[in-house]
Amino acid sequence: MRPRIGYKKLAAVGVAAVVGVASTIALTSGSASAAPVFGYSGYSFGTSVEAGIVGSDPTVVSQFSCTTKPGASDKNTLATANVNKQAIAQTVSTNTYSFNDARGNGVTSNATAADIKVGNLLHLVGAKTTTTSVYKNGQLSYSGSTTFAAVKIGGVNVQSLLKPSTNYKVAVPGLGYIVLNRVGGVKTSAGQYSYSTAVVIHANVKNQYIPEGVDVAVLKTRAEITKPATAMVIGDAFGSYAHVDKLVKAGKTAYQATCQGTEGKTVRNATGEVVIPKVAYVGAVYTTKNGYAGPEKSAINFTSHIAGVKVGTLQVGAIESSASAWKTKDGKVGLNHSSSVASIKVGNKTYKVETGPNSTLDIPGVAKLTFNQVVRQSRYVSVNALVIDVYSLNTKVVLGHSAAGVIG
Known part of the structure; x- marks a missing residue:
């Protein structure tokens, strides 16, 4: 049995049961083989x-x-x-x-x-x-x-x-x-x-x-x-995910993934506000994907956007992330990623938002925050804009996830 939460508003989306900063996508994305996949x-x-x-x-x-x-x-x-x-x-x-x-x-x-x-x-x-x-x-x-x-x-x-x-x-x-x-x-x-x-x-x-x-x-x-393709575009994006200890409490919101790309069209997926009982409130979320596989170049881009988040006394402003990957027919591969968090507050106190890769902020008695959490491989990049480890609840909340890669 997998526990569930209540959505106040819900779009029908595909959800996965693992969070994976380095997801199952990454595990299959490192091959340099030219054989069709x-x-x-x-x-x-x-x-x-x-x-x-x-x-x-x-x-x-x-x-x-x-x-x-x-x-x-x-x-x-x-x-x-x-x-x-x-x-x-x-x-x-x-x-x-x-x-x-x-x-x-x-x-x-x-x-x-x-x-x-x-x-x-x-x-x-x-x-x-x-x-x-x-x-x-x-x-x-x-x-x-x-x-x-x-x-x-x-x-x-x-x-x-x-x-x-x-x-x-x-x-x-x-x-x-x-x-x-x-x-x-x-x-x-x-x-x-x-x-x-x-x-x-x-x-x-x-x-x-x-x-x-x-x-x-x-x-x-x-x-x-x-x-079968010589370069498959892969990746995923979601707004939020949370778990307590080893028990999944909330699946991925506005989840999107791809094995095919989108024929160059931007596909948007959105959910309304989400309440994770006794853990967090997540504002409106939307994700986008845009990708294609062609004879000259294959490319994919994912983005994630959250209006704002509340976890106990912690208040987080707008959150965004993006990840992209491309490969040309001559074998050149490119990867890019970005993330941003608008603000961090506890009560009336404002904290500095760190911007470096895998930067952390410890707020005693409240939570440990990890900004711009990045995993990068030769043909795959994954970014979580913010990861919150809540001390009192032994809970991890992952926010603003985007990932992109190429296979082949």
């Missing part, structure tokens, strides 16, 4: 709020954000997945893994639940959803599907929905409507990603279970495969 990425969620204001982040998360190694995997289980303090899904399992075998090079993500229930309005039994993206013999393909053992709407069995057609919309009296078996795939110049969701609940009617105007995805999966 594949990029694998995937996730599975138990539940995820996609719109509206409600206290729930993605639950039962299995995910790896980017790797070049087939055989990568993650899995997770949870007895009950809650949304808005309601037990939406029971006995949830998720897993995602990469492969290179007779099927080709690809990623498969799966999610199951014994029950998905919204009071007496909706009851889905034995839900299973899966998606796969594959590259084989120079071709990209994907598949996705959802099945149920039983479907009840308002207590009435609906046998025709056990194997619903793609993106099948059904009205649910007293709740709104649902979309079953939401499946699709998107091809880009660099590769492909596919997705499948067992059910998306659109609560557009006032009810006692899910706030009106909220959309909830249950059993949501994604699988991504990148075409």
Whole structure:
């Protein structure tokens, strides 16, 4: 089981379970081999709020954000997945893994639940959803599907929905409507990603279970495969992450990663304010990514932006970071990074913001602050604008993370 926190506002984002100043991306980014490499990425969620204001982040998360190694995997289980303090899904399992075998090079993500229930309005039994993206013999393909053992709407069995057609919309009296078996795939110049969701609940009617105007995805999966390339662009960004001792307390906010780049377009991901119970308040967060892989040059840039943070008596102003990496066809590699913290205050006292790499500030009885925390390798750079070690809570809060690199 992975603990969760409540978001006051939440965009549906991919989140990982590790913080990694030198993340799993870094572990695969040092190869100088000219042989083509594949990029694998995937996730599975138990539940995820996609719109509206409600206290729930993605639950039962299995995910790896980017790797070049087939055989990568993650899995997770949870007895009950809650949304808005309601037990939406029971006995949830998720897993995602990469492969290179007779099927080709690809990623498969799966999610199951014994029950998905919204009071007496909706009851889905034995839900299973899966998606796969594959590259084989120079071709990209994907598949996705959802099945149920039983479907009840308002207590009435609906046998025709056990194997619903793609993106099948059904009205649910007293709740709104649902979309079953939401499946699709998107091809880009660099590769492909596919997705499948067992059910998306659109609560557009006032009810006692899910706030009106909220959309909830249950059993949501994604699988991504990148075409072979001589230089793959990689990296990630998030606003905040926190843990107490060895227990994860808050996943990565506004998380973004890449195995494909963005075809030169800027992609923005944002969340509203986040409350980490008894630990911190994090203001509005957004991250950006922009990258491409071309015959002359491959490049990637990530940025992270936070409006402000409060950790106990400690108040932190706006936080920003960026990381970029590029490689040209003649083998030249470049890396850049930056970070900034607007201000540090405890009560009425203001402290100097240090700017050098891995600079520290100790505030007795409050916290140790590390500014501009940098890990740099030959083809990868990672920066955390600020890391706060809270003495009284034995807690670490990582803020303003950006990382970028190239493989190949």
